[in-house]
Amino acid sequence: QDLLSYFRKRLKIKRVTLSNRTNKALHQLNYVILATILVLCTLFASYTITGTQLIPGTEEGGFIYRYFSEPFCTICPMKPLCVIIENQIGIFQTEWVFNPTGNFYQLGRFITSINVISLILVSVAALFISRAWCRICPLGGLVGLFSKVPPFKWLTLVQIEKTKQRCTKCGICRRVCPMEIKEVYEQDTGDIMTAQCIGCLHCIEMCPYKDALKFKFAGKTLCHSQDWLIDDIKKEEDQW
Ligand code: SF4
Ligand code: SF4
Structure with missing residues (x-):
């Protein structure tokens, strides 16, 4: 996705900035996707878990069992990339057979047509919206949830701390944040890492005031x- 953002900048395509409301809705969507996937996993595995088949096709060898037993993996846009890497490196599996004339739901042993369609959609979206997939990724939502909900949050080791006295409210941190997280700018002090933060540290890199x-x-x-803005101005002044 960062590579696509890079191409967008090179091609001088304007970045699409989402409104606060849309951004918040997208951040909430990852929990909806997460909940849906957990429910589907439970339903599809009901025969294995309870011995009762809640949905036809979930029995061993059934349609759902064969093709949708891993609901998230079926739609995950990263799966085709993982398969390519895995096969090229040859560490995990070497059985991938690409069959373009295969059924819609299954192209080969490890990826589905839905994976490929997701990858194309996410790639197009990521060209215009930075980190488009990260905004709705259910795994990101799960990780974020664990980092914010007790008792897991007490075990969180990473923090981005903001110091009110050093911050001038210039707004650069918010503008450079690929996830458009507003807390990094709006919150005055303390840990500004939200559940949506991907820890890219662009905000720290670009903040022009030391220790803010x-x-x-x-x-x-x-x-x-760092005080990079002041340092740059000083350098300019020295040159004059
Ligand atoms: S970039 Fe730094 S100084 Fe500017 S608003 Fe963000 S934290 Fe404050
Ligand atoms: S580290 Fe900073 S810039 Fe990166 S996602 Fe988190 S708040 Fe945004």
Whole structure:
């Protein structure tokens, strides 16, 4: 997705910025997708779990059992990329057989047509909207949820800490955030990592005021924002 954003910049295509409302709705959509997938997993595995077949086709050898027993993997847009890498490297599987004339739901052993369609849709979306898939990814939602819900959040080791006294409210952090997270700008102090944060650290890299933002691991500061704007101005002044 970052590569697609890079191409967008090179091609001078304008980035689509989402409204707060749309962005929030997308962030909530990942929980809807997550819940749907969990329900489907439970229904599809009902025979294995309880010995009762809730839906026809979920029995061993049935249609759903054969093709949709892993609902998320069936739609995941990253699956085709993983399969290509796995097969090229040859570490995990070498059995992938690409069959373009195969059924809609299954192209080969490991990817489905739905995977390929998802990948195409996500790639087109990611060309215009930065990190389009990350905004709705149910796995990202799950990880984010674990990092914010007790007791898991007490075990969270990473933090992005904001210091109110150092922040000038210039708004750069929000503008460069690929996930368009508003808390990094709006929250005055403390840990600004939300469940949607992908930890890219662009906000820290681009914040022009020293120590306004700090990345901490287990309480230790690993990196912090720098006075790059003031340094640049000084350099310019020296040149004059
Ligand atoms: S970029 Fe830094 S100084 Fe500017 S609003 Fe964000 S945290 Fe504050
Ligand atoms: S690390 Fe900063 S820029 Fe990256 S997603 Fe999180 S808040 Fe946004």
